[in-house]
Amino acid sequence: MPATSKAQQKAAGAALAAKRGDEPKSKLKGASKQMEESMTEKQLEEFAHTKRKGLPNKKG
Numbered sequence: 001m002p003a004t005s006k007a008q009q010k011a012a013g014a015a016l017a018a019k020r021g022d023e024p025k026s027k028l029k030g031a032s033k034q035m036e037e038s039m040t041e042k043q044l045e046e047f048a049h050t051k052r053k054g055l056p057n058k059k060g
Contacts, residue, residue, distance in 0.1 A: 001043075001046060001047070002046065002047070002050040003047045003048075003050040003055065004055070004056075004059050005055055005056050005057065005058050005059040005060075006052055006055050006056070006057050006058075007031075007057060007058050007059070008031070008047065008059060009047060009048060009050050009052060009055065011030070011031040011032040011035055012032070012035055012039075012044050012047030012048040013048040014027075014028060014032040015028065015032045015033070015035040015036035015039070015044050016036075016041065016044040016045060016048050018032075018036050019036050019041050019044060020041070035047075
């Protein structure tokens, strides 16, 4: 499932980095923290690899 906004795509990228161990989990806030805890690495990859062109800044 692709990300529906640039903010969602960015949060998924941060969560993916933390899940892989590239960034400390303590740096996560808000949505990215919840995404890291509740989603698999494969799901996060799908969100993070969404093309940003044409996406709104925020969902809504």
